[in-house]
Amino acid sequence: MTIGWHFDNTYSKLPNVFLSEISPIPVKSPNLVILNDNLSKELELNFSTSNKEDLSKLFSGNLLPRDSKAIAQAYAGHQFGHFTMLGDGRATLMGEHLTKDNRRFDIQFKGSGKTPFSRNGDGRAALGPMLREYIISEAMHALRIPTTRSLAVVKTGENVLRETPLPGAILTRVASSHLRVGTFQYITARKDEENLKTLVNYTIDRHYPDIKDSKNKALDLLKKLMERQIKLVINWMRVGFIHGVMNTDNMAVSGETIDYGPCAFMDAYDPQTVFSSIDQLGRYAYFNQPSITKWNLARFAECLIPLIDENKDKAIKTATETINRFEKIYEIKWLNMMRDKLGLFGEDSKDQVLILDLLTWMHQNKTDYTNTFCFLMNEKIENDEIYNNEDFHIWRQRWLDRLKLNNNTPEKYFKLMRSVNPSIIPRNHKVEEVLEAANNNNLKPMKNLLNILEKPYENQNKIFEYQSPAPISNEKYQTFCGT
Ligand code: AMP
Ligand code: MG
Numbered sequence: 001m002t003i004g005w006h007f008d009n010t011y012s013k014l015p016n017v018f019l020s021e022i023s024p025i026p027v028k029s030p031n032l033v034i035l036n037d038n039l040s041k042e043l044e045l046n047f048s049t050s051n052k053e054d055l056s057k058l059f060s061g062n063l064l065p066r067d068s069k070a071i072a073q074a075y076a077g078h079q080f081g082h083f084t085m086l087g088d089g090r091a092t093l094m095g096e097h098l099t100k101d102n103r104r105f106d107i108q109f110k111g112s113g114k115t116p117f118s119r120n121g122d123g124r125a126a127l128g129p130m131l132r133e134y135i136i137s138e139a140m141h142a143l144r145i146p147t148t149r150s151l152a153v154v155k156t157g158e159n160v161l162r163e164t165p166l167p168g169a170i171l172t173r174v175a176s177s178h179l180r181v182g183t184f185q186y187i188t189a190r191k192d193e194e195n196l197k198t199l200v201n202y203t204i205d206r207h208y209p210d211i212k213d214s215k216n217k218a219l220d221l222l223k224k225l226m227e228r229q230i231k232l233v234i235n236w237m238r239v240g241f242i243h244g245v246m247n248t249d250n251m252a253v254s255g256e257t258i259d260y261g262p263c264a265f266m267d268a269y270d271p272q273t274v275f276s277s278i279d280q281l282g283r284y285a286y287f288n289q290p291s292i293t294k295w296n297l298a299r300f301a302e303c304l305i306p307l308i309d310e311n312k313d314k315a316i317k318t319a320t321e322t323i324n325r326f327e328k329i330y331e332i333k334w335l336n337m338m339r340d341k342l343g344l345f346g347e348d349s350k351d352q353v354l355i356l357d358l359l360t361w362m363h364q365n366k367t368d369y370t371n372t373f374c375f376l377m378n379e380k381i382e383n384d385e386i387y388n389n390e391d392f393h394i395w396r397q398r399w400l401d402r403l404k405l406n407n408n409t410p411e412k413y414f415k416l417m418r419s420v421n422p423s424i425i426p427r428n429h430k431v432e433e434v435l436e437a438a439n440n441n442n443l444k445p446m447k448n449l450l451n452i453l454e455k456p457y458e459n460q461n462k463i464f465e466y467q468s469p470a471p472i473s474n475e476k477y478q479t480f481c482g483t
Pocket of ligand 1: 086087088089090091117118119120121122123124125249250259261481
């Protein structure tokens with residue numbers, strides 16, 4: 001029985017400017033750490049007849065699957081607002097795998113060695129950050145948030161030098177594509193209108209086939225991406241996810257969450273929450289995520305100007321009007337998302353105030369974002385004495401009164417609330433704990449955590465320790481880019 005790879009590599013057939021042909025650089029002694037059985041099934045891949053040695057070779061790039069074609073993709077990006085030419089500096093795209101019903105997935109190795117885009121980097125990745133991406137991306141998928149996935153992690157048997165030597169690893173990332181806003185910026189920076197058209201057509205074929213025959217493809221692509229990115233960021237806001245490094249090279253045109261570097265989930269509700277050690281000004285703080293999404297979309301729009309209208313002024317005007325609709329659309333969708341979190345059907349003029357008053361109370365009282373909604377769903381949580389508070393009681397009564405509108409019933413509102421409020425998120429201290437064990441060759445805690453994270457909307461038994469925020473400590477939780 002074969003694994004079932006079916007490669008069809010369309011990106012690699014694009015003109016040379018888009019990519020560089022490379023080979024993953026073989027590693028010393030690859031050793032498979034984890035393989036994602038659920039995802040393998042979804043991809044119609046069968047690894048059950050391959051032994052561990054072969055799988056280790058496969059997922060390290062030491063043994064290349066037939067019909068794969070290794071390339072590094074070119075892209076640029078605004079990193080913390082500054083424009084740079086980038087490209088895959090430590091990733092190899094092995095090709096696009098097609099399932100029987102023609103779903104197309106990029107198979108990419110992250111940490112697979114130097115490429116022509118590596119600049120001063122070593123092209124490698126450390127085990128901790130690759131396992132961290134595995135955990136968080138799979139958790140996001142279970143939370144029903146569009147995301148790249150993680151198929152496998154291998155240790156390379158080589159050390160990578162960061163502040164200290166760390167065990168090296170390669171992650172196999174699966175994505176509906178790795179096209180980024182930065183891909184467009186790369187082509188635009190080269191003032192290459194022909195290839196810009198090629199990229200627009202390629203993107204539309206791959207992700208937005210419904211606008212294939214549209215009269216103004218560039219403008220419609222902008223509108224479509226805006227729609228998907230608004231949906232995405234609202235999903236992040238819903239579960240308290242902070243991406244941490246929303247550079248334009250880390251915004252996928254598919255609308256998937258991509259690039260799990262310094263990301264983390266918020267515990268106590270605070271709109272200014274930032275975890276990333278390098279985000280000193282809070283550019284990518286929880287509450288800035290929507291406005292940064294809009295900022296990134298404006299950079300995307302700039303790339304498309306020459307194709308939106310022959311008359312540049314007219315093109316700029318049209319693009320600006322489109323982008324400026326962002327706030328209105330976002331506000332409406334955010335409000336509806338928050339209504340869902342509170343089990344509210346229909347619209348009431350006082351909804352926004354009701355929602356904002358709860359958030360303000362949570363902020364003032366430093367209550368846990370996830371668990372507050374669990375408490376409102378009558379789930380048992382630890383430390384619920386915080387809700388025995390007069391201001392909260394008054395707010396709760398207003399909420400209960402609002403719940404009576406629109407023929408709502410407890411059955412209906414609890415069902416709605418349960419579908420959008422997770423009981424389980426990857427708590428930062430738990431993620432750290434399992435990564436430490438994994439670094440010491442004990443994968444059991446990580447697999448346990450992954451199992452629990454698979455069912456975030458179910459009321460699971462005996463998982464208090466996974467639901468509680470980290471014990472209060474003097475040290476602020478910090479995340480690092482993991483490069
Ligand atoms: P990221 O912070 O992962 O989004 O990466 C930003 C850019 O830096 C991308 O072009 C990466 O390919 C590149 N990069 C990150 N880490 C390394 C590394 N260790 N070696 C080479 N390039 C890297
Ligand atoms: Mg990146």
